[in-house]
Amino acid sequence: MNHLVFVEQLTPDGEVIHRHKLTQLPIRIGRAYDNDIILDDPHTAAHHARIEHNQLDELIISDLDSFNGITRANSRQGFFVVDGDAVYRLGHTRLRIRTPDYQVAAEQTDFTNHRWEGVLPALAGLVLLVTMGLLTTWLSDLNQGTLSKYLLELVSVVGFALGWSGFWAVFSKLFNGQARFGRHLFIVSLGLTGLELWDYLSSMLAYAFSWETLAHFTVHPLIFISATTLYFHMRTAGNKRPGRLKLYLLALALVGSGISMTKQYQATNHLGDALYLSQLYPPALRISSDISLGEFMADINALQTQVDGNRKDTTDKDEAVATSSNAATSSAGASSDASSSSQP
Template structure:
């Protein structure tokens, strides 16, 4: 090719782009296509040379036929994989809309210049916030305020659960345990980012942990208080279920940082895990204690001045207790029958 033809080829508009992908779908190498067909293999005669020992010298050929990209497999023992179809030597197939294929141990994707580009994906806001903090001040601007608020919320929740006069050492030990668990949890997920994304992203994962942990702590403290104040006992009964939902949401957010291209699948997987776990929890409680939730009554007992619901006369309590008599008698008979069965089995 003379210099004139070489210069003309440089200003030609590319027809397509072939991308080599890693196992997570990230682009490792991009090759512009200026003419069809496009030969792929290990040989220097190929238009796209790939360093893959599982490829033949001229492993495959890509061509455009009637606006569609077609793959033709060359003389190879490994063939090619398109979707769920394994093509052998000499076979051909149109790639379809996805235009993804596997040659040997190499994953490729073809993008035509005529097709519209996918819209820009937004960055995760936690990654953005962690990146905006200047070097040397990120710890103070991103982590420390959230950490202090989380500790205060935890201590308040601990104060509600403990009796008056509890030694300060108990609160100190609880704070140190919370700090260790939080830092270790964020480190565990940041190692996942290092494995799949090549970067640690510790501050982003720590920020996620603190935010969702703060939400969990606030809900765990507020729901029983609202149940006491409003006389809506179900708010206290479902506090554990809500806490499990927040934990699943935190796991989903961590996985979203690690695998940002699989958010839809992660959403389905985490939601399914939560719903299945909730169903099993309710079923086991029904089998064991005869009710959906473990908590039988509101356990929080704040100062009486915090109660918003009107006070009920003692006659209402006596009437409610009488309504429980039949249920308690039936439960007592079932327990006696179980005890008798156990004794008979031991004999």
């Protein structure tokens, strides 16, 4: 029977490996060489499945009494009515079956700026790196620095960015066929700039508004900025599952934040990586209202009461331990004296 059918072999991620165009029904599938579609999968039978019309003129895929059978969405049955969006698993082989009347999805908008490639993003990234390197070195230089100090800072930052971009360019070349070194250099430049800007901006905001949380948890935004940078690297390298990639990187960032808080808690009994505002700026940057002397003294008295209570509890515990130790020592001495007196 003449009937145009397309059978697609898919990867576990849903990418099409090969598309078979067949015009005759039934279509036989298996490892044997007399099949219409020959599978290179040891987990499939020599004659595994057949695509044909049933009595209701429905296109079906049916199992030919194979050992592993046919499954769809983890459900195994003897036959399935063909659905163009369903994936059928035969052993380790994934198949999708479609006919010419299948309605494909609408065209997606291409947000890729193909002109932003090569030398232009590479130069933009280098200019950004040099500017941020000089600026951060100047801001952190309390004394009059020498030229070699600034050059050493620039060489280290630019060298890291070039090496990192080179790694991703090789990765992109292997898996996507295009290196896109300039785009990767621009991405890592934006990432490093974002890390530096957040470091300064968060400390300034914490000082200006007395937002101590920004000072206590400084590492977690840096983790999420790094995860965002990795996302754009992998998208540039050719990843075609942005939704799944976002979930993976979000989970990785959350795990990293959890590990950081766990290490801080084990070391200091606090979840934050800083206990106080360590960065001070000119008073002109203060925006939050000042605390009166009375409020300050009330906070000091409350803190003193809490410290005295903790100290008293510690002292009572130490005295109880010492009393228990002395009682145990006296009891042991009395037992020893009794034992000595009982001997002839």
